[in-house]
Amino acid sequence: MKKILILLLVFLPFFLFSQVKLANYDASKIYPDGTRITYMQLTEFSVDADFVQFVEKEVLANNKGVKRFELAKDGTTCFYEAQKDITEEIMVDMINVAIRKFGKQ
Numbered sequence: 001m002k003k004i005l006i007l008l009l010v011f012l013p014f015f016l017f018s019q020v021k022l023a024n025y026d027a028s029k030i031y032p033d034g035t036r037i038t039y040m041q042l043t044e045f046s047v048d049a050d051f052v053q054f055v056e057k058e059v060l061a062n063n064k065g066v067k068r069f070e071l072a073k074d075g076t077t078c079f080y081e082a083q084k085d086i087t088e089e090i091m092v093d094m095i096n097v098a099i100r101k102f103g104k105q
Helices: 002-016 049-062 088-103
Strands: 023-030 035-042 066-071 077-083
Touching (some): 035 088, 077 088
């Protein structure tokens, strides 16, 4: 029993704050004003309310090209509006940077 508890305590942080490894792009549209709106499905994302709120604020605060960014409460659906040169892959990288910052708090 002790071994299971120790293993759980060691690996739990990795499961709670793992990085987004896969994002499926549901829809993306580029508008004439040079903005892009994209809806994505994320995998391996924590649904803790404080965590989701931190990631939203961090992405918006550190990336001037992102106008709006929202994560659903279930942690799997993501919406963002940004300059057209900010692709889905760049957004996933931004989310992962915010996840790492949350882990260092």
